[in-house]
Amino acid sequence: SMMTPLIDTFGHWLHEMIARKSDFVAAANDCADPNAGYHPRDVWAILGRGVALSAFKIQAGSKMRILLSCFVVFLPMFALAMGQLALAAKPNVVLILCDDLGYGDVGAYNPQCKIATPNMDRLAAEGVKFTDAHSSSAVCTPTRYALLTGRYNWRSRLQNGVLGGLSPRLIEPGMVTLAELLREQGYATACVGKWHLGLDWAKRDKQAGFADSIEQGAEGWQVDFAKPFTNGPLSVGFDYYFGISASLDMVPYTFLENDRVEILPTIDNAFPMMLGRNPKQTTRKGPAAKDFDANQVLPRLASKSVELIDGWAANAKSGKPFFLYLPLASPHTPIVPTAEWQNKSGLNPYADFVMQTDHAIGQVLEALARNGLAEDTLVIFTSDNGCSPQADFEELAKYDHHPSYIFRGHKADIFEGGHRVPYIARWPGVLPSGVACAALVGLQDTLATCADALKITLPATTGVDSFSWLPLAGQGGGAVQDEAVIRQSLVHHSINGSFALRRGAWKLCFCPDSGGWSAPRPNPKTSAQLPVLQLYDLESDPGERQNVADDHPQLVSAMTDEMLQLIERGRSTLGEPQSNTVQVKWSRPQPQ
Numbered sequence: 097s098m099m100t101p102l103i104d105t106f107g108h109w110l111h112e113m114i115a116r117k118s119d120f121v122a123a124a125n126d127c128a129d130p131n132a133g134y135h136p137r138d139v140w141a142i143l144g145r146g147v148a149l150s151a152f153k154i155q156a157g158s159k160m161r162i163l164l165s166c167f168v169v170f171l172p173m174f175a176l177a178m179g180q181l182a183l184a185a186k187p188n189v190v191l192i193l194c195d196d197l198g199y200g201d202v203g204a205y206n207p208q209c210k211i212a213t214p215n216m217d218r219l220a221a222e223g224v225k226f227t228d229a230h231s232s233s234a235v236c237t238p239t240r241y242a243l244l245t246g247r248y249n250w251r252s253r254l255q256n257g258v259l260g261g262l263s264p265r266l267i268e269p270g271m272v273t274l275a276e277l278l279r280e281q282g283y284a285t286a287c288v289g290k291w292h293l294g295l296d297w298a299k300r301d302k303q304a305g306f307a308d309s310i311e312q313g314a315e316g317w318q319v320d321f322a323k324p325f326t327n328g329p330l331s332v333g334f335d336y337y338f339g340i341s342a343s344l345d346m347v348p349y350t351f352l353e354n355d356r357v358e359i360l361p362t363i364d365n366a367f368p369m370m371l372g373r374n375p376k377q378t379t380r381k382g383p384a385a386k387d388f389d390a391n392q393v394l395p396r397l398a399s400k401s402v403e404l405i406d407g408w409a410a411n412a413k414s415g416k417p418f419f420l421y422l423p424l425a426s427p428h429t430p431i432v433p434t435a436e437w438q439n440k441s442g443l444n445p446y447a448d449f450v451m452q453t454d455h456a457i458g459q460v461l462e463a464l465a466r467n468g469l470a471e472d473t474l475v476i477f478t479s480d481n482g483c484s485p486q487a488d489f490e491e492l493a494k495y496d497h498h499p500s501y502i503f504r505g506h507k508a509d510i511f512e513g514g515h516r517v518p519y520i521a522r523w524p525g526v527l528p529s530g531v532a533c534a535a536l537v538g539l540q541d542t543l544a545t546c547a548d549a550l551k552i553t554l555p556a557t558t559g560v561d562s563f564s565w566l567p568l569a570g571q572g573g574g575a576v577q578d579e580a581v582i583r584q585s586l587v588h589h590s591i592n593g594s595f596a597l598r599r600g601a602w603k604l605c606f607c608p609d610s611g612g613w614s615a616p617r618p619n620p621k622t623s624a625q626l627p628v629l630q631l632y633d634l635e636s637d638p639g640e641r642q643n644v645a646d647d648h649p650q651l652v653s654a655m656t657d658e659m660l661q662l663i664e665r666g667r668s669t670l671g672e673p674q675s676n677t678v679q680v681k682w683s684r685p686q687p688q
Contacts, residue, residue, distance in 0.1 A: 186281060186417045186550055187523060188408075188473040190464070191274075191542065192457060193243065193421075195236065195290060195343070195428035196507055198483030198499030201450050202518045210497035211447045215458035216518070219477050222529050223522030224569045229537040230598075231481045233589045234507060234514030234612055236343060237292050239480040239539060240423065241266055244273045244293070244332070246543030246559030248587055251666065251676040253308070256593035258292070260310040261342035262319065265294040265327035268677055272558040274543045275333030278419040281550055284408055286336040287329045288400050289423035291352075292343060295328035297321075313382025316347035316361070321383070324355040334421070338400050344390055344425040345369070347382030351396065359385035367430040369486060371438070371445045379430050391432040393425050398456035402463040409467035417472075422460065426453045429486045443495050446487040474523040474549065478539060482507045482514045485613060504640045508591040508612030510605050511640050515588050521569065523549075528570050535568040536598065538586050544669075560667035560674050581670075587662060592618050593681055597659045601635035604645070604655045606685055628685045656684060 200206040203213045204220035205227070232242030237258040238249030245267060254266055267273065275285045297306070297319040306315070329337035338353050349365055351358040365384035369377040371391075379390075401422055408418040426449055433440075433448040437455075441447035457477065464470045483489075483499035484507040492499065505511030519537060521527055526549075540562050547554050548564035563583040588596040588603075594611030597604050608626035609616040616622060631645035631652055645652055663682055666674030 185415075185472070186283070187526075188412055188417045188464075188469060189278065189283070189419045189546060190460065190473055190475045191243075191419070191421045192460065192475070192477045193240070193289075193423040194453060194477075194479040195423070195425050196481065196484045196487075197427060197450065197453070197479035197518070198487070198501070198506070199479075199503065199513070199516050199518055200497070200499045200501030201427075201483060204520070205518050206498070206501045208496060208498070210443060210492075210495050211441055211450050213450065213454045215454045215461060216477060216520070218461070219457075219475065219520045219522050220530070222524070223475070223520055223531075224527050225532045226519040226521070226537050226565070227532055227534050229478065229517055229519030229539070230515045230586060230588060231479070231517050231539050232515075232587075233591075234481045234509055235591045236290075236428075236480050237266065237294075238589065240291075240293050242538070242540040242561070243480075243542060244275065244421075245271050246274070246540045246554075246562030247271070248540065248561045248589075248668075250587070250589050250593070250595070250680055250682075251561075253678050255678070255681045257309060257591060259294050259308055259342065260306065261292075261340075261346035261348060262297055262306040262311050262315060263294045263308050263342075264296050264305055265331070266308075267293055267332050271332075272555065273332045274546060275329075275419060275421065277333070277543065277547060277552070277554075277558070278417075279333050279335070281552065282416065284411070284416065284418040285334045285421075286404055286418070287334045287339065287421045287423070288337075288404065289339045289397050289421075290343060290425040290428075291329060291337070291339055291341055291423070293332075295341065296326045298323035298325065310346060310380075313347045313364070313366070313380035316383035319348070319383070321348065321350075321357050321360050325352075326355070328352070328355060330355055336404070339397065339423075340393065340425060343428055344393055345379035345429045347380060347384075349382070349384035349388045349390070351385075351388070357385070359388070361385050367432060369429045370431040370488070371433065373445070390430045391434050394452060394456055395434065397422065397424060398459045401460050405460070405463040405467060405469070409469060412467075412469055412472070420460075423480075424453060424456065426450075426456075427487070428484065431486065443497060444488055444491050447492065447497070471524045474521065474526075474546075476519070476521050476542060478519040479517040480539075481517065482509070484508075502638055505610055505612065505614045508610075509614050510588055510590040510594050510596050510607060510611035511614065512634070512638070513614075514590060514610075514612055521565075531570070533565075533569055535565060536583055536586055537565050538563075538583070541565050541583065556671045557674060560669055560671070563669065585658065585662075585668070587659070587668075594618075595659065595682055597655050597662075598634075599655060599658070601633050602651060602655065603632045603634055603640070604652060604659075605630035605632075606656075606659065606682070660684060 202216045203209040204217045231239040232249045233239045235258050242249045279285045299318055300320045348361050350361050361383035363384055364381050366378040366381040367390040431445050431449050433452045437448050437452040440451050464473050500506055500513030503512035505513035543559045544562035544564040548566045585599040590611030592611050594607035608623045609618045629645045630643045632640045662668050663680045666676050
């Protein structure tokens, strides 16, 4: 019958495709490389060649040749259409946020790194490594707020510092989060890890609620842990939650699942700030579950993440994607690597803890690969701020390891070491591999980027400070046609509420000191002797050593005007002005 040659043709074509699998994969990879000069149609041309080669092996009459010619022409077009549909399919999203991991603690970012980070490095080799990415703040809570809301943290009620483990919910009611955005698109959503964005505990008495600050451990006994808490992760878009309420050095010391504690705290406990060091330096002593051990938090978070991925796999392959937000509690204090990781680095316990954190990330990546999900998953890896001095910079420097790499300062500071962080994105077949992108990026840009990947237009009140980096990822941060939708500047914020504005290579700090924990520390007497403003050219002076504010008065004035406008408009993206939650604590600096 006439169908027999068509069946034979398809058989030959399929055989040709199998034989040329390596060519197909290579061309697909080349297409992801903007410098390779390929276009996606080149990949599908291989399909066309396969059809042509197989079709002409068949002896047929002229009518059949015409039919086969149509088959040759239209199958590649069909394949191209299917390929574009596949590209547009909703990827799974895994967002990994390390806690206090320095820019220089990742081998892919620091050629002189002395800590082995094979899984982080692998992500960089298989994806895009952003070299000029920044957390919204130089400390924990505010960065997490910006990451999930796409809004600068200083627009919220928290103008400085961080929340405690008992503090009330920070994310405003009605604020659309990344989790809600994805859940509306049919995603299963889960958060596994350190929350640190506040939740509302049931209290034993009718006293006033807890404050927006770190509490003393004993205050934890005011909580009725037998009752569920409200306004936690489940209230901002997550279907499931497992983790701890805040940093691992804050009470309560027990795991939370969904809206309640896993095990009731019944004892007072505390943990060493760094394993094997000064026994007097411990976390805040307070409510703890009897068998809770700080060194088991990282393994539990990793195993729970793997368990979720395994459980989601079948649905994910059937078109039900998932979003896993994994805010790890490490390598933040308490620095407590488990026995098998102790002394692995040959440096100190902090370096050991970084290695164990890298291993946990590897477990998540392996779960994706084992379930056949790696190719369909956008993995984003980053840190909430720079490395803390609790890592013992002086000790690490003896081994020529520098957590802040070449940058000044560390966690809490307005200087680069406080907020310049590793940020890596891997999405096989969509993002190029092994590319370094120099574009200016903020962690809050994750929300707009995910919306861009799903072809979603954000509402005017959502992600008001979030810009998609997708148009830049394949260009190494080069120019794009529509500058209006690309980030042009970025605001930095330190632990004491100091501001800085970045535009191009210029960085203007609206404070005379570090705004944090490094020298010169904020101090009314000593800071008064310093210049009111600090202007640095990061291209020629990445270490922020030469303040050139006096040499560029017009630039300083223009950037100060821009800072004021960013505050007053309530947004940095295009659109109608929005309101800040409270009056932002910033005032135009007055000349000395």
